Amino acid sequence: MSSTLEDTSTLRQRQAQFTKELHGEDIGAKSGFAAFISKNKSAQKEAVAKYLKHWDGKTDQEAEKRRLEDYNEGTHSYYNVVTDFYEYGWGSSFHFCRFYKGENFYAAVARHELYLAYKSNIQEGDLVLDVGCGVGGPAREIARFTGAHVIGLNNNDYQVAKANWNAKKYRLEDQLEFVKGDFMQMEFQDATFDKVYAIEATCHAPKLEGVYSEIYRVLKPGGTFAVYEWVMTDKYDESNPEHRRIAYEIEVGDGIPKMFTADVARNALKSVGFEVQLADDLADNNDEIPWYYPLTGDWKYIQTLSDLATFFRTSYFGRKFTTFMVWLMELVGIAPKGSTQVTNALEEAAVGLVAGGRAKLFTPMMLFVATKPQKKK
Numbered sequence: 001m002s003s004t005l006e007d008t009s010t011l012r013q014r015q016a017q018f019t020k021e022l023h024g025e026d027i028g029a030k031s032g033f034a035a036f037i038s039k040n041k042s043a044q045k046e047a048v049a050k051y052l053k054h055w056d057g058k059t060d061q062e063a064e065k066r067r068l069e070d071y072n073e074g075t076h077s078y079y080n081v082v083t084d085f086y087e088y089g090w091g092s093s094f095h096f097c098r099f100y101k102g103e104n105f106y107a108a109v110a111r112h113e114l115y116l117a118y119k120s121n122i123q124e125g126d127l128v129l130d131v132g133c134g135v136g137g138p139a140r141e142i143a144r145f146t147g148a149h150v151i152g153l154n155n156n157d158y159q160v161a162k163a164n165w166n167a168k169k170y171r172l173e174d175q176l177e178f179v180k181g182d183f184m185q186m187e188f189q190d191a192t193f194d195k196v197y198a199i200e201a202t203c204h205a206p207k208l209e210g211v212y213s214e215i216y217r218v219l220k221p222g223g224t225f226a227v228y229e230w231v232m233t234d235k236y237d238e239s240n241p242e243h244r245r246i247a248y249e250i251e252v253g254d255g256i257p258k259m260f261t262a263d264v265a266r267n268a269l270k271s272v273g274f275e276v277q278l279a280d281d282l283a284d285n286n287d288e289i290p291w292y293y294p295l296t297g298d299w300k301y302i303q304t305l306s307d308l309a310t311f312f313r314t315s316y317f318g319r320k321f322t323t324f325m326v327w328l329m330e331l332v333g334i335a336p337k338g339s340t341q342v343t344n345a346l347e348e349a350a351v352g353l354v355a356g357g358r359a360k361l362f363t364p365m366m367l368f369v370a371t372k373p374q375k376k377k
């Protein structure tokens with residue numbers, strides 16, 4: 001066994017063991033608030049420290065290099081500490097979406113997922129890979145709608161366990177399977193999948209060519225890959241300190257080693273062999289209701305009464321309220337140490353995402369649809 005493989009398997013074992021210590025054995029049975037207050041407190045402290053060690057305000061090349069090298073542990077730790085907050089605020093699909101007038105929040109989230117399934121031409125019976133699958137919300141929606149078999153890949157053990165638990169709960173275990181793995185070095189055989197999709201996940205890669213080349217390898221010739229990529233737009237100028245600050249806020253609060261531009265992503269797809277069929281920034285549509293509205297305090301955008309609670313939790317005031325409650329719970333010892341630091345980092349992310357969205361410097365929905373040619377050129 002090569003030393004890299006040994007390192008990988010040691011890392012996996014350590015992460016799996018740590019997940020048990022942190023979240024307990026009954027993962028999945030609890031979510032949101034209940035899961036949050038029942039963590040092992042000293043393991044949570046360690047998880048927070050592991051996550052925050054790279055987010056020290058430094059944007060110089062040395063700091064960036066360290067974050068990129070430690071992408072696996074960095075992201076694993078990030079999702080260990082934020083998953084409960086995401087589920088509480090957003091539900092079981094961890095992504096943004098467009099909103100139609102009169103449309104309820106969860107309907108819009110589902111439509112965004114089904115649009116990607118439609119664009120990737122997923123058919124009944126297809127074997128599909130969901131790269132960076134979160135707790136499985138999108139895979140459940142897509143599997144139900146299309147009749148495809150979806151395998152979700154994720155490097156966070158806590159989320160994998162939750163996704164499998166939910167697949168059983170919703171009686172979808174015949175169509176769904178969630179496995180632990182790093183998308184930079186997948187363990188699937190070449191040409192395994194009919195279709196591959198990724199929703200707001202591949203931005204965690206230290207190098208886009210790395211994850212795209214793995215996707216290309218495991219996709220069958222003639223197969224389609226569709227992705228909602230988080231990228232900085234062509235308006236972004238890295239040498240502009242204000243732009244860099246916004247990008248850094250997004251990186252810090254979302255556990256991303258480095259934000260890349262849309263051009264970098266498109267070139268990476270081409271360089272690994274894909275034929276790019278479509279490149280469409282869905283955030284650049286002058287929609288009446290902007291994609292980032294749930295993170296703002298703009299009540300005017302709420303479309304249905306049923307969205308009030310979701311909006312309150314994710315809006316500026318709702319987040320301040322959550323941060324205060326978390327601080328209070330941490331003070332009296334109900335919440336694990338470091339929880340407030342996590343909510344502060346998430347707050348920084350929200351500020352950066354809204355600023356980036358408003359200035360159109362950032363998009364969470366750069367849609368690329370790419371195909372693997374039947375024959376190598």
Ligand SMILES: C[S@@+](CC[C@H](N)C(=O)[O-])C[C@H]1O[C@@H](n2cnc3c(N)ncnc32)[C@H](O)[C@@H]1O
Nearest residue numbers: 093094095132133134154155182183199201204
């Ligand atoms: C913002 S969440 C999106 C989750 C899911 N696609 C959704 O829309 O609900 C990003 C996901 O990417 C996963 N991820 C990050 N880095 C990864 C890696 N190196 N290998 C596999 N999954 C990874 C995270 O664990 C997380 O589940």
